[in-house]
Amino acid sequence: MNSRVTAFTLLELVIAIAIAATLAVFAVPSYQSHVARSRRVDAASALYRAAQFVEAAVSNDATALPPGLDQAPPLGTAVYRLRALPADDTNGGYSLEARPVETGPMRDDACGTFVLDATGLRTNRGVDDAVVKNDNDCWNTR
Structure with missing residues (x-):
């Protein structure tokens, strides 16, 4: 009887591990940036929904946002x-902000707090309320 044992050689195992490590080095940061971008899109979308609510409720002088409009994403654990x-004199009647939850995954995000006012001005503020970005990188929904 001729019994053959088949198994991976050490070289094949090392090559497979090297390929997996290379994929992980490129895939994990890409995945993390995709998740952060989708959370920013959630914040921007939530601000637009809240702005529609405030615009419709101007006659009722509603200043508090109802449940579901007071966080992003609207369901589940709040990230913003x-x-x-x-x-005030500059915001056209109201201003809305989406601030990252202090213990949440976006607390150290470069975009900081999203701000949308009645004039349509979109800005981002850092921890010290200074404008950190005034471009479309944080608000990009594509």
């Missing part, structure tokens, strides 16, 4: 908390 800010 939304709130309406009072009117």
Whole structure:
């Protein structure tokens, strides 16, 4: 009887591990940036939904956002908390902000807090309320 044992050689195993490691090095950061981008899109979308609510409720002087409009994503664990800010001379009647939850995954994001006002001005503020970005990188929904 001729019995043959088949198995991986050490070289084949090392090559397979090297390929898996190379894929992980490129795939994990790409996946993390995709997740962060989708969370930013959630925040921007939530601000637009809240703005529609505030626009419709202007006659009722509603300043508090109802449940479901006060966080992003609207269902599940909040990544951003939304709130309406009072009117001033520059915001056109109201301003909304989506601030990352302090213990959440976006707390150290470069985009910081998303701000949308009644004039349509979109900005992002950092921890010290300074404007960190005023371009479309954070608001890009494509």
